[in-house]
Amino acid sequence: MTEENKLITERKKKLEEIKKNHKAYPNSFKKTDYANNLISNHSNSDKESLEKDAINVSVSGRLLTIRNMGNSSFANLHDESGDIQIYLQKKQVGEDSYKLFNNLDLGDIVGINGTLFKTKTNELTINTESIELLSKSLRPLPEKFHGIADIEIKYRQRYLDLMINPETKNLFKVRSKIISAIRNYFINSGYLEVETPMMHMIPGGAAAKPFITHHNSLDLDLYLRIAPELFLKRCIIGGYEKVFEINRSFRNEGLSVKHNPEFTMIEFYCAYENYLFLMELIEKLFENLLGVLEADIKLNYQENIIDFKTPFTKIKFYDAIEKYAVDIDVSRLNDREYIESYCSSQSIKITDDHSIAKAHLDIFEKLVEKQFINPTFVTHYPTEVSPLSRSFDDNPELVERFELFIAGREIANGFSELNDPQEQSKRFKAQSESNDDEKMSYDGDFITALEYGMPPTAGAGIGIDRLIMLFTNSPSIRDVLLFPHMKPKK
DSSP states (O other), X not given: OXXXXXXXXXXXXXXXXXXXXXXXSOOOOOOOOOHHHHHXXXXXXXXXXXXXHTOEEEEEEEEEEEEEOSSEEEEEEEETTEEEEEEEEHHHHOHHHHHHHHTOOTTOEEEEEEEEEEOTTOOEEEEEEEEEEEEOOOSOXXXXXXXXXXXXXXXXXXXXXXXHOHHHXXXXXXXXXXXXXXXXXXXXXXXXXXXXXXXXXXXXSSSSOOOEEEETTTTEXXXXXXXXXXXXXXXXXXXXXXXXXXXXXXXXXXXXXXXXXXXXXEEEEEETOOHHHHHHHHHHHHHHHHHHTTOOSEEEETTEEEEOOSSOEEEEHHHHHHHHSTTOOXXXXXXXXXXXXXXXXXXXXXXXXXXXXXXXXXXXXXXXXXXXXXXXXXXXXXXXXXXXXXXXXXXXXXXXXXXXXXTTXXXXXXXXXXXOHHHHHHHHHHHHTSOXXXXXXXXXXXXXXXXXXXXXXXXXXXXXXXXXXXXXXXXXXXXXXXXXXXXXXX
């Protein structure tokens, strides 16, 4: 039997002993106070005033330390807000309750009624009048002061990480704060929050491999949402002029520090605007987030200092390739033989099915985007790899599109929307006929919707998980997801 199994067995025996005289898992205790509130409100009170006022409190939480001194004991109780010390005397709580306490273990969840006082060391403490076991911890906790060294346990058993590591708990509070700030920013800017389907008849809205599920009653394969774009545009067609959705999307791709198959993003659309408007809006959004978080305009992220001074840098797609792609001859970008040879020299895998434009995009993703540490908008993408974007009137080979890169990662993607149903139909057909496993399908219903007329529109999406990585200085996307996807244990 392992040491852990021995401890579990001992704790189960204690639980059986407790059950003889007490309810094992009661649900009647009423909590009225939190540790941090008590400390902030009463830590400056002197001993005499606390004794005179006899402040009654009811707290509950997990036992993190126990110091038994015979007929009296100290313990530290931890709740969502923080820690507070409790004190028990056998003569005060009674023999039965004190016996109960002696059968408790670190990790047990208890309810305490008592009054506040200060110890000889001037520590605010609860003088316990009654104690109740609310939930038995049958498994021993990780050692508080050593934390969770095993990164696998940290991600697979996030509840343990939250129990032990206050930094982790605070990170997810920051995550919630950021999402709330984003939502409030768009609502205050006149955008309507909407909800669109997560299961689609046709995979679309972005180029990516979909997850497939099956609807039994309809005997129909459905696709988990790659992006909500086409449905949000339907809202614009229907007459809303500003809409947004904070959504979960799914892409059947590998796991990495940058990728999780299930992720959170915001997409937003505004009628009668273009991609230039979106870039200004995103700059203002970042200014707002820095203000909400009370963060400096220069942010430390891993080994970099990122300067969020506006306006952000802007560079065209092919200018970026010319500037940052190693030893590339930009005069031969349309020479397929040369491009294949160049990609081979840079360990960029392309197939016979790769178009020239797709090869250019692969070169950009492999060699160029990692160069953009400070916020940088890359614009003027090839039309062929941007099937939902509006082309420039004076150059149909390029589109009114941008991607925002920070710390070498894509954070946002936006463009002036293509609203010509005939051109959109043509691009859908070209996509559906290609051999690309990330191609978009032909969405006939969306074409029908476009035929009713969509006003000039600009839309963008921002990856919220990657955004939170930036603001919390987290190296991996798994750090900012409460329950990231993991490979099964062997």
